[in-house]
Amino acid sequence: xxxxxxxxxxxxxxxxxxxxxxxxxxxxxxxxxxxxxxxxxxxxxxxxxxxxxxxxxxxxxxxxxxxxxxxxxxxxxxxxxxxxxxxxxxxxxxxxxxxxxxxxxxxxxxxxxxxxxxxxxxxxxxxxxxxxxxxxxxxxxxxxxxxxxxxxxxxxxxxxxxxxxxxxxxxxxxxxxxxxxxxxxxxxxxxxxxxxxxxxxxxxxxxxxxxxxxxxxxxxxxxxxxxxxxxxxxxxxxxxxxxxxxxxxxxx
Numbered sequence: 001x002x003x004x005x006x007x008x009x010x011x012x013x014x015x016x017x018x019x020x021x022x023x024x025x026x027x028x029x030x031x032x033x034x035x036x037x038x039x040x041x042x043x044x045x046x047x048x049x050x051x052x053x054x055x056x057x058x059x060x061x062x063x064x065x066x067x068x069x070x071x072x073x074x075x076x077x078x079x080x081x082x083x084x085x086x087x088x089x090x091x092x093x094x095x096x097x098x099x100x101x102x103x104x105x106x107x108x109x110x111x112x113x114x115x116x117x118x119x120x121x122x123x124x125x126x127x128x129x130x131x132x133x134x135x136x137x138x139x140x141x142x143x144x145x146x147x148x149x150x151x152x153x154x155x156x157x158x159x160x161x162x163x164x165x166x167x168x169x170x171x172x173x174x175x176x177x178x179x180x181x182x183x184x185x186x187x188x189x190x191x192x193x194x195x196x197x198x199x200x201x202x203x204x205x206x207x208x209x210x211x212x213x214x215x216x217x218x219x220x221x222x223x224x225x226x227x228x229x230x231x232x233x234x235x236x237x238x239x240x241x242x243x244x245x246x247x248x249x250x251x252x
Contacts, residue, residue, distance in 0.1 A: 014130040015066040019122040023070060023113060031112030064135065065098070065106060067127050068142055071164055073114040075143050078160040082114065089149035093142070120160070124167030134219035136168045137178065141234050144182045153182060177211070181237045189241035201251055208242040 015021065069090075076086045090110065094103035128136065140161065147157040158179075165175045173194045180191035190197050193207040215238055217231035245251070 013060045013063050014126070015063045018126045019119065020066065020070060020126050023116060023118060023123070024066065024109070026116060027109060027112030031115065032108060063130065064139075065094075066109070067123075067131070067139060069106060069110045069113055070118060070123050071127075071139060071143055072146055073110065073116075074118060074120055074164065075146055075157055075160050076114065078147075078156045079154050080156075083150050085150040086146055089146055093145070120163060121167055124164055128168050132219070133169075134214070136170055137174055137215070138231060138234070139168070140165050140170055140175065140178050141181070144178060148182050178234075181234070189244050192238060192241040193245070201249060204242070204245055204249075204251070208238070211238045 016024070072090050076082055076090075091103065091107055094106050097103075098106065127139070131139075143161050143164065144153065147153040147161065162175065177192050177194050180188040185191075187197055190199070193204065193211055195203060195207045199207065212235070215231070215235050217235055219231070
């Protein structure tokens with residue numbers, strides 16, 4: 001079995017089954033040289049045996065990685081074209097998180113995924129069943145980063161992200177908070193903290209404590225050190241929003 005098959009089999013867990021596993025199998029059989037469908041089927045059998053014996057465990061770093069690739073392909077294609085800047089953003093993000101070799105494997109898979117029609121609802125339902133709320137919020141944050149990488153978030157891209165958020169059971173407050181991190185409006189800082197401009201100073205402090213707890217990087221500890229970087233970026237945006245509101249109001 002080649003390096004790619006070993007990377008895929010070692011890194012993924014729940015994503016080797018269900019509709020996501022079907023997408024991966026299609027990509028492996030159609031777009032990737034040096035690995036056979038039989039190799040992939042063997043990995044799927046191992047996964048299914050673990051499921052049968054009740055040893056599913058929690059989602060792995062590889063599960064998050066594959067979920068990102070599939071959801072990213074949906075958002076990138078939302079405006080009817082594939083922008084090189086968005087592809088470069090995905091590659092850069094993966095190199096930063098995983099290193100060049102692992103990122104190359106991921107992008108090999110991504111180049112096949114992006115050519116396939118995908119049921120957003122089906123893949124999101126699979127992700128929702130296996131991933132925590134904090135992990136799903138991190139996925140939405142990443143997707144907004146992709147959409148903005150060409151300079152603006154187009155309405156068609158935001159529509160897809162909103163649809164994905166709905167299928168992932170990300171509520172309107174959480175969605176608006178993450179969205180505000182990528183828009184520089186007069187009330188963005190308040191939206192990030194999930195409050196209105198009319199909130200009292202005590203309410204601002206309470207909202208910050210709540211959001212800091214919700215988005216603390218420790219929530220993603222189980223996915224591995226590489227994913228803590230993205231979580232820290234999101235956490236810092238919460239802190240920056242709070243400091244700006246404090247300065248604006250003259251709060252101590």
